[in-house]
Amino acid sequence: MNIGEIARRAGVSRSTVSYALSGKRPVSAATVQRINDVIAELGYRPNASARALAEGRTRTLGLVVPPASRRLTDVQLGFVGSVVDAAAAHDLDVLLSPSGGDHDRSFERIVTGRRVDGVILMEILLEDPRVERLSQASLPFVTIGHVEHPGASWWVDVDYGALITRCVHHLADLGHEEVVLINRSAELVAAGYGPALRSATGFLDATAARGLTARTVCCADEAAAGLACFEQIRTQWPSVTAAVTINEAALPGVQRALHRAGLEVPRDFSLTGVIAERLAEDFHPPLTAADVPAVELGRLAVDLLLAQIADAGAEPRHALLEPPISLRSSTGARRHG
Incomplete structure (x- = not known):
């Protein structure tokens, strides 16, 4: 079925049907209703290419x-x-x-x-x-x-800055005094990647406001890097008791590093951040986090x-x-x- 048949049955011109479908020119409400009734009766569905051409758009x-x-x-x-x-x-x-x-x-x-x-x-x-x-x-x-x-x-x-700030306050309320931000890769930070820089600013401002010792580390977006970064944290800053992260790709490696170090979450170490809900639910134990919508x-x-x-x-x-x-x-x- 095509526009010509719709026009014939509705008693209008082909151009009137086209204008009624595209909205490019005004068509009386009564005529539009008559055309729509015919379309419903015939089960017509406009060809995508023809519709795009009529609208002057690619759709x-x-x-x-x-x-x-x-x-x-x-x-x-x-x-x-x-x-x-x-x-x-x-x-x-x-x-x-x-x-x-x-x-x-x-x-x-x-x-x-x-x-x-x-x-x-x-x-x-x-x-x-x-x-x-x-x-x-x-x-x-x-x-x-x-x-x-x-x-x-x-x-x-x-609002990564605000969410990381809230994560820091949550950890401070739990008594943590030395915390680390596991950020995205050094390359993304150097390039000026918005979430990474806004997270770092929120983290440093919030830790300063609460009088916490702040540590930061960049981590590539992969599990192996997460494992290496966490082992670096344990070696370099052994008194860190909690971490905040936006690096969801590194989380499986962080989890392996925690297990390898014999640390139980949250008894021995706390972890929170801003990540996808599925990954937060799949973490063991499930991760306290702001779930990215x-x-x-x-x-x-x-x-x-x-x-x-x-x-x-x-x-x-x-x-x-x-x-x-x-x-x-x-x-x-x-x-x-």
Whole structure:
């Protein structure tokens, strides 16, 4: 069944049917209702390509992801899955494009190739040239994360600084006096990766406010690095009794290191942080943590992008989420002696 048959049965022109479907020109409510009745009767579903052509859009969103050489974390996979699901709910497709390393040309094709109606950008640096490039191109975009001075950009993020601060206060309330932040890799910190730097700032400010001895360590995003980092912590700072982390990929290695050292959580050592809920639940014992709401962030990013596409002159909007800390079983009072 095609538009011509719908037009014939509704007693209107093909262009009127097209305008009623796309909304590009006004059509009377009575005519729209008549067309919709025919569509319902015939079970018509517009061809995606024809619909995109009629609307002057691709009906595709771009999602810029880390390169394949970097294994995606659970949180990052959550972002990807939720963006795809949210787009599908609007009958939209998602085009994945890697960014970073040798993939600059792929990102540039997304920006200039008219392949997408808008872009969602992940893994934001405090000073991110990709954000500047998208702003210059006048292509609608939303970032998951935000630059240091977001200005007129649209973004969604988790308040890592505030959440790490709350984790530190929780440990201080339990009597811990020397704590360590297990951050992301030294390369990401040096590049200005937003969550890593904001977490470090929140950690240092909170430990200073509570009079705690603060230690920090960078750790690569893999289990082997987590094991090595924790062994380094035990060797270099043996009086540390608790850790805060945003490095979920390192957690399996940290768990092995704890077991190897004969430390029982939380009797001998407490651990908390900001990570994906699944990993927090799978940790042994379940990890007290602020669970990153990846599904909600992805959905919000799509909603903001569609609002921006629909109204290019709309005032920029953002959402900064601060999920509660889920008290599970990995933190306890500091043991004396």
